[in-house]
Structure formats: structure tokens, C-alpha cells
Amino acid sequence: MFHTAVCDLLGIRVPILQGAMQGGGGVDLVAAVSNAGGLGVLPTFGGPDRKLREDIAAVRERTSRPFGVNIMPMGRGITERCVATCIELGVPVVTTGRADPGADAVHKLKAAGIKVVSVIPTVEHARRMEAEGVDAVVASGTEAGGHVGTIATMPLVPMVVDAVKIPVLAAGGIGDARGFLAAFALGAQGIQMGTRFMATVESDLNAWGRQRLLEMRETDTLVTRSMTGATVRCIRTPEIAAYEEALTRHAPEAEVTELMRAVRASRNEEKAMRRQSAAGQVAGLIRDVPTVADLIDGILAEAARLAERMPGMARS
Ligand SMILES: Cc1cc2nc3c(=O)[nH]c(=O)nc-3n(C[C@H](O)[C@H](O)[C@H](O)COP(=O)(O)O)c2cc1C
Known part of the structure; x- marks a missing residue:
């Protein structure tokens, strides 16, 4: 029911991306999201190349589904090294966070057949990344956990949808079926969640962190x-x-x-x-710590039920 162009683009069953989370989600979370039909994404955050290689191998041991690696532009050398490793190891998808990794990085990844999805905080960023050739953008509002801009998800998503031709996903403040459906109403073809995925059995959070989120x-x-x-x-x-x-x-x-x-x-x-941690405003909505599969299945089932009750709601 919620199969969109994003599913075809990334080879996934449900249009739900797990935003990369430095300190919030490692190989277990990434593999669990991909196994549940979404796209799990590994954080890198300028870490050593050896760790990235180990993480990619560990994800592949846990899932045969597509997954992503996130590149945070933290210096040209770091970006180039990360790009080279993703190409060498045939990573299916790269997401970029916070800022433009540079047209050169995007071109190299695309030439190697890797799908590139950029997280952007404004319409201008979306246009720039589309011009550089990325496959999709994630319009991420100021409600989100991690690095943020100043525009809220509700106005940002439809403005980005109007501004670009590539698929748009919504992020920032989404934690349940209601947010998932709202993203579709705003014109998005999928969502990215971070904070909600931190409160799952497979996340990297310690017991205190989970309790704090609750x-x-x-x-x-x-x-x-x-x-x-x-x-x-x-x-x-x-x-x-x-x-x-x-x-x-x-x-x-x-x-x-x-x-x-x-x-x-x-x-x-x-x-x-x-203990410090990034987290989004949607933390206030979190009341349980399910497995990733239960979370994703629950969102899809509830969204289908809600959509039935919304006459005229566009089905994708
Ligand atoms: C603990 C934490 C760490 C994050 N680290 C990264 C990161 O390394 N790279 C990145 O692009 N985004 C990072 N983000 C942003 C997420 O990938 C995602 O876009 C965001 O959490 C979505 O908003 P939400 O928290 O409202 O779901 C992080 C978010 C959190 C909560």
C-alpha cells in the first residue's frame, strides 16, 4: 500500500529510512531496519576507515538487504576516504548529512552505481543537491535530533516537493503512523526517522538512555x-x-x-x-521500546488503518 518510487530506487520494501545516528545506532540497528524492509544507515562521523570496513562487513553478516552509509562532510580528506571505501566495497546507498559533501564526491559515487540521498534543511540546499545529481533528498526539519536548520518539517517538506523533481522524503518529528501518513500528505514519498529508532531493542542506547527517552x-x-x-x-x-x-x-x-x-x-x-545525546522533539511521543520489526510493522498496519478512515487520502 505504501510502495513508492523511493522503494524502487533503493530496492527496499517499505519507504522508511533509519537516519544515521552517531552514538545511537550501530550494525545491529542498521541490519534490523534493512531486514524489516526499510533502509538501515551506518554512521561514520569522521571515524577511522578500519571501523567503517568492519561495520560494513558486520552488517553484511546480518542482512542481505540493501543498507546505507552516511557521510558527514567533516573535511575533504575524510570525505574522499569514505567515498573511496564505499565504492570499493560496493555499498548500495550513501546518505549525506549536514552539508554538501561536494559535487566531486557525488559524481564519483554515482559513477560507481551507488544511490545518493542527501539530508537537507532548506529549499536552496535541495536544489543544489539535485543539480549535483543526487537521487533523492530528505527534507529534515528543525524538530529533528542531530544537526538541524531552522525550518520546521511541516512547511519545509511541501516547499521542497514543489522545488525539485527527484523524490523527497520527510524527516524531523516523525515517530508513529500519524507522522508517517502526514509525510505522504505533504507530498513526500517516504520518511527518515532517527530518535524513534533509538528507542528500540536493537539500538546502541544504554539502559539509562532508553529510560530517559521514555x-x-x-x-x-x-x-x-x-x-x-x-x-x-x-x-x-x-x-x-x-x-x-x-x-x-x-x-x-x-x-x-x-x-x-x-x-x-x-x-x-x-x-x-x-550523558549527552542528540535527540529530537518526537522523544516526547515515545512510550515503549519495541523491536525494529514490531515498530515498522506497527507503523504500516496503523497507517493503513488510519488511511481507511481518511476519505480522499491519496494512496501510493
Ligand atoms: C543520536 C543522533 C545522532 C545522529 N547522528 C547523525 C549522523 O551521524 N549523521 C547524520 O546525517 N544525521 C545524524 N542524525 C540525524 C538522523 O539521521 C535523522 O535525520 C534525524 O534523527 C531525524 O529526525 P528525528 O530524530 O526527529 O527522527 C542523528 C540523530 C540522532 C538522534
Whole structure:
């Protein structure tokens, strides 16, 4: 019922991508999503080439379905190395996050027969990536976990749909069948979810992280530059809240710098309550920790049921 051009393009059964999540989802999550009919995507985030090769091999041991590798543009050398490894190992799909990896990277991947899907935060980015030759774009709103722009998913998706000819997927704030269906109503041909996939049996999250997601309200995330320098939506921690509060009251630079150091120092702290993680506003909607297969099957079944009750709802 929800088979779209995105399914044909990527060789998947259901138009659901698992957004790459540094620290949120490794090989088990990626393989589980692909085995459930969607597309699992490995994060790389500038990590060592050896790790990427090991991860790709581990995913292939767990699934024979298509999967993706995410390239975060973190420097030309890192991007080139990642592109070369994806080509050498015949990765089926590459997604790009946060910014343009460069036309050269896109051309090389495409020439090797790899499908390229770019996550974009504005209409302008969507047009640029289409001009570079990517196969599809994920219009990701400011509600999303991880690096974000300022435009919300609800206006962004239809604007991008109107602006480009390639398929558009929606991301940012989607966590159940209602969001899945809404994406179709906005003109998208599929969705990408991150935060919702963190609350699954197969994710990389520790017990505290899972519990935190279950307890979070819609107001428990914020956007901060204190983690990486770019705007990241993450779980509100005392350190990040203090940094943002200092910025709001125009505190002296030395104080702001000190608070940023505290945020970065707390990143790897083992003390559970202080652990940093990106997360999206949809965390407030999460009430259970299912297996990936149950999550995806449940969304599809519920979406079909809801669509029945919506006269005139376009079926794809
Ligand atoms: C913990 C976490 C880590 C993420 N890491 C990456 C990443 O490495 N690369 C990337 O392109 N996007 C990353 N994202 C964004 C997701 O791939 C996805 O686009 C986003 O989570 C979708 O919005 P949602 O959280 O509302 O579902 C991350 C998101 C989260 C929550």
C-alpha cells in the first residue's frame, strides 16, 4: 500500500529510512531496519576507515538487504576516504548529512552505481543537491535530533516537493503512523526517522538512555552549538542548559567559553544523568521500546488503518 518510487530506487520494501545516528545506532540497528524492509544507515562521523570496513562487513553478516552509509562532510580528506571505501566495497546507498559533501564526491559515487540521498534543511540546499545529481533528498526539519536548520518539517517538506523533481522524503518529528501518513500528505514519498529508532531493542542506547527517552517531554530537547560548534538538537542536560542561559543573558565571553568546556567535558562522562545525546522533539511521543520489526510493522498496519478512515487520502 505504501510502495513508492523511493522503494524502487533503493530496492527496499517499505519507504522508511533509519537516519544515521552517531552514538545511537550501530550494525545491529542498521541490519534490523534493512531486514524489516526499510533502509538501515551506518554512521561514520569522521571515524577511522578500519571501523567503517568492519561495520560494513558486520552488517553484511546480518542482512542481505540493501543498507546505507552516511557521510558527514567533516573535511575533504575524510570525505574522499569514505567515498573511496564505499565504492570499493560496493555499498548500495550513501546518505549525506549536514552539508554538501561536494559535487566531486557525488559524481564519483554515482559513477560507481551507488544511490545518493542527501539530508537537507532548506529549499536552496535541495536544489543544489539535485543539480549535483543526487537521487533523492530528505527534507529534515528543525524538530529533528542531530544537526538541524531552522525550518520546521511541516512547511519545509511541501516547499521542497514543489522545488525539485527527484523524490523527497520527510524527516524531523516523525515517530508513529500519524507522522508517517502526514509525510505522504505533504507530498513526500517516504520518511527518515532517527530518535524513534533509538528507542528500540536493537539500538546502541544504554539502559539509562532508553529510560530517559521514555520519560522525556516535548520540551526536553534544545538546539545548541556547545557540542560541535554547529546547531545540534539534543537532550537538555544541566551543562547545556547553563551554556544556553549564559548566551541568552549575554554573559561575558570567558564565562561562555568556560561553560562550553563544561559541556564538552561532560560528553564522555559516565555519570548517567549527564550523558549527552542528540535527540529530537518526537522523544516526547515515545512510550515503549519495541523491536525494529514490531515498530515498522506497527507503523504500516496503523497507517493503513488510519488511511481507511481518511476519505480522499491519496494512496501510493
Ligand atoms: C543520536 C543522533 C545522532 C545522529 N547522528 C547523525 C549522523 O551521524 N549523521 C547524520 O546525517 N544525521 C545524524 N542524525 C540525524 C538522523 O539521521 C535523522 O535525520 C534525524 O534523527 C531525524 O529526525 P528525528 O530524530 O526527529 O527522527 C542523528 C540523530 C540522532 C538522534
